[in-house]
Amino acid sequence: MYTRLCAFIARTCLQLGVGGLVLLVGAVLYQVIGRYIFNDTPTWAESGAVLLVLYVTMLGMAVGVRDAGHIGLESFLVLAPDWLRVKLELLIHALVLVFGVVMAWNCGVLAESVAPYKIPTLGISEAFKYVPPAMAGVLVAMFSLEHIIAILRGVEVEPAWH
Numbered sequence: 001m002y003t004r005l006c007a008f009i010a011r012t013c014l015q016l017g018v019g020g021l022v023l024l025v026g027a028v029l030y031q032v033i034g035r036y037i038f039n040d041t042p043t044w045a046e047s048g049a050v051l052l053v054l055y056v057t058m059l060g061m062a063v064g065v066r067d068a069g070h071i072g073l074e075s076f077l078v079l080a081p082d083w084l085r086v087k088l089e090l091l092i093h094a095l096v097l098v099f100g101v102v103m104a105w106n107c108g109v110l111a112e113s114v115a116p117y118k119i120p121t122l123g124i125s126e127a128f129k130y131v132p133p134a135m136a137g138v139l140v141a142m143f144s145l146e147h148i149i150a151i152l153r154g155v156e157v158e159p160a161w162h
Contacts, residue, residue: 010160104137
């Protein structure tokens, strides 16, 4: 059940990422047209594009951890004997889980500390800049836990894009 939940969340993140990329291209295109055709640069487009890049990147990074598409620490593990490889894989996923929890916590604290301030060109809270890494930290921790459970059960985590 936990694997199905993580797979659903990962697929949803991928879909949101694609939607974010479409919005990002639209915002940049609008900015270019506004600047070079209408000679009236929209002030919100750049800040909006940067914010979209944060969301798309963090969602993609979390899904990359689940699908083991990240730069793996386990690259040298193929040379290790099975008994050592399993223990090291568990250690790696445990360390990534801890990293995700720490990232989520600290980005949440940072978002809370800047919440009263506004992004001038968008009129929204500065906290929106720190929500994506906080969300990604939670997702990384969830997906790492899924990998740990899968290793202990002797199964593989199926990538979200299948």
